[in-house]
Amino acid sequence: MSNLLIGFLIAAIISFLAWQVKSLNRSGAIAATLIGTVIFGLGGWQWAAILLGFFISSSILSKILREKKSSLIEKFSKGSRRDAAQVFANGGVGALLVIIHYLFPDLSWVWPAYLGSFAAVNADTWATELGVLSKKIPKLITTGETVERGTSGAITLGGTLAALSGAFFIAVLGQSPEILKYLSIPVLPTIIAILSISFAGLIGSMVDSLLGATIQAIYHCPTCNKETEQNPLHHCGTNTQLIRGLKWLNNDLVNTICGLCGALAMIAIV
Numbered sequence: 001m002s003n004l005l006i007g008f009l010i011a012a013i014i015s016f017l018a019w020q021v022k023s024l025n026r027s028g029a030i031a032a033t034l035i036g037t038v039i040f041g042l043g044g045w046q047w048a049a050i051l052l053g054f055f056i057s058s059s060i061l062s063k064i065l066r067e068k069k070s071s072l073i074e075k076f077s078k079g080s081r082r083d084a085a086q087v088f089a090n091g092g093v094g095a096l097l098v099i100i101h102y103l104f105p106d107l108s109w110v111w112p113a114y115l116g117s118f119a120a121v122n123a124d125t126w127a128t129e130l131g132v133l134s135k136k137i138p139k140l141i142t143t144g145e146t147v148e149r150g151t152s153g154a155i156t157l158g159g160t161l162a163a164l165s166g167a168f169f170i171a172v173l174g175q176s177p178e179i180l181k182y183l184s185i186p187v188l189p190t191i192i193a194i195l196s197i198s199f200a201g202l203i204g205s206m207v208d209s210l211l212g213a214t215i216q217a218i219y220h221c222p223t224c225n226k227e228t229e230q231n232p233l234h235h236c237g238t239n240t241q242l243i244r245g246l247k248w249l250n251n252d253l254v255n256t257i258c259g260l261c262g263a264l265a266m267i268a269i270v
Contacts, residue, residue: 003041003042004037004042004229005043006035006040007036007037007039007042007048008040010036010040011033011034011035011040012036012037013020014032014055015029015032015033018032018059018144021063022081023059023063023081023082024082025053025082025083027083027084028081028084028086030084031067031083031084031087031088032091035051035087035088035091035094035095036051038099039094039095039254041090042101042102043101047101049111049173049175049203050115050170050174051091051094051118053122054091054122054170054172055172057126057166057169058122058126062129065132065133067132070129079121086252088252088256089253089255089256090121090125090255090259091121092259093117093259093260094117094259096117097113097117097263098114101114108270109266110269112270113172114215114263114266115170115197115266116117116200116204116264116265117169117204117262117263118192118259118262118265119166119167119170119174119198119200119260119262120200120201120204120259120261120262120263121196121206121255121258121259122166122167122169122170123164123166123167123205123262124163124166124205124255125161126166126169127155127159127160127162127205128159128168129162130162131151131159133158134156134158134159135158136157137149137155137156138153138154138162139155139156141153141155141206141209141213142213143213148227149184152216153210153211153212153213153216154209154212154213155209160202163201163206165203166201166205167197167198167199167200167262168194168201170201171193171194171195171196171198171201174193174197175190175193175197178190178193182200196266196269199265199269200263200266203261203262203265204259204260204261204262204265205258205262207261208254208255208258211249211257212251214251215245215246215247216246216249216251217229217231217242217244217245217246217247217248217249218227218243218245219234219240219241219242219243220241221234221236221240222238222241223236223238224236224238227243228240229251234266247257249260
């Protein structure tokens with residue numbers, strides 16, 4: 001119980017600071033406190049470091065590249081301030097895995113799955129944030145058709161490399177105790193682990209793009225004549241109309257599936 005209390009206090013302070021700097025809105029701060037309490041309180045510092053690595057790196061990228069993405073506001077379902085749904089979408093799978101680890105500490109696959117989950121959501125986030133810097137015209141992952149920047153399911157080489165970098169960042173962070181143990185070039189098992197986690201994260205982000213290009217709900221704004229993830233209202237205030245995909249499969253659920261696929265990929269690898 002004391003660990004949960006300490007976890008709650010740490011999570012609450014971090015969430016409050018994130019709300020103050022506008023990385024989270026109010027509902028997002030409450031959700032982050034809940035997720036953080038579970039991960040800090042039941043998992044400990046090694047598990048919490050992965051959550052912090054994801055949250056801090058993605059928040060910094062969102063802040064730095066906010067102006068670059070401003071022209072794409074009509075595309076994305078939400079802005080740079082994460083709400084509760086976004087927080088649970090990115091951290092919910094990880095929190096569930098921490099609970100499983102707490103209840104069944106002898107299960108060897110849970111920690112790799114946890115790393116795979118956060119590698120996937122971090123890969124997806126870095127690809128979204130850094131993909132706007134690519135000068136190449138994006139193409140749909142399914143057909144190769146060129147589309148507008150910000151279109152769901154569209155990828156570029158730069159965005160894919162950004163996704164791999166995001167997954168690699170989590171992989172190195174997850175293996176940092178092993179790296180620090182040797183204080184030299186990581187030994188082969190550590191290198192294999194880093195590559196495996198990076199690959200699992202990339203797989204998760206590719207599934208995200210595949211869903212975005214196929215069955216994620218995409219809408220049309222008749223006033224702006226633009227495709228968008230926003231519903232029921234576009235940023236201009238117009239009611240949007242479903243043009244493809246499943247109405248219940250929004251971006252938050254796609255992000256949850258992204259994290260789940262990263263976890264499953266790591267379970268398959270180990």
